[in-house]
Amino acid sequence: MIDLYSWKTSNGRKLGIMLEELGIPYKAHPIDIGAGDQFTPEFTQLNPNQKIPAMVDSDGPGGKPITLFESGAMLIYLAEKTGRFLPQDPRKRYETIQWLMFQMGGIGPIFGQVHHFKRAAKEQVPYALERYGTECRRLYGVLDGRLADHPYLAADEYTIADIATYPWVLRHPWQEVELGDFPNVKRWFDEISARPAVQTGIEIP
Numbered sequence: 449m450i451d452l453y454s455w456k457t458s459n460g461r462k463l464g465i466m467l468e469e470l471g472i473p474y475k476a477h478p479i480d481i482g483a484g485d486q487f488t489p490e491f492t493q494l495n496p497n498q499k500i501p502a503m504v505d506s507d508g509p510g511g512k513p514i515t516l517f518e519s520g521a522m523l524i525y526l527a528e529k530t531g532r533f534l535p536q537d538p539r540k541r542y543e544t545i546q547w548l549m550f551q552m553g554g555i556g557p558i559f560g561q562v563h564h565f566k567r568a569a570k571e572q573v574p575y576a577l578e579r580y581g582t583e584c585r586r587l588y589g590v591l592d593g594r595l596a597d598h599p600y601l602a603a604d605e606y607t608i609a610d611i612a613t614y615p616w617v618l619r620h621p622w623q624e625v626e627l628g629d630f631p632n633v634k635r636w637f638d639e640i641s642a643r644p645a646v647q648t649g650i651e652i653p
């Protein structure tokens with residue numbers, strides 16, 4: 449059994465989508481980050497970095513429980529455990545990991561700053577809005593260029609790179625980005641939005 453500790457944010461939703469796509473049994477435990485649940489001693493045992501998501505698989509490697517945090521690592525773990533959404537072919541596999549890392553190291557941190565400075569900051573900071581807003585649009589351009597001649601981000605198939613990126617693009621209204629400006633991203637976004645597992649997964653926990 450897998451226990452998922454998460455909340456309905458862009459990083460959390462990746463795992464809800466993945467588990468729904470896999471159709472394996474799991475139990476979702478809400479960690480309300482607005483209420484500070486991520487700082488409890490119990491959750492800190494799961495993730496010393498005190499951020500969602502985290503998970504425990506009671507049937508980990510060697511049949512022993514494993515605890516994991518960092519959404520990218522969790523996606524790779526689940527993909528390897530089940531043999532799905534991460535191709536075996538080495539070239540396709542590294543292409544998938546490459547686009548997953550692009551999400552983890554580029555899109556997540558930058559879009560996260562856009563969300564913060566547009567929606568949460570106690571004061572308007574024009575320099576930050578300009579810096580992160582410009583980089584956010586540039587990253588949408590990178591996605592759009594890639595998706596111009598590929599159906600999905602990596603390996604010409606739906607992978608954990610798409611699963612990781614989708615919840616951030618879902619927040620395009622928060623970023624004040626019009627998807628019509630990035631037609632290839634819009635085509636990809638609409639297709640993934642239609643997947644039943646995605647529709648269920650984004651509502652977890």
Ligand SMILES: N[C@@H](CCC(=O)N[C@@H](CS)C(=O)NCC(=O)O)C(=O)O
Pocket residue numbers: 457458459460481486498499500501517518519520
């Ligand atoms: N790199 C981490 C980022 C996790 C992260 O930033 N989680 C946010 C929600 S999306 C969080 O828990 N924020 C609460 C806090 O910072 O106190 C991952 O991908 O798992």
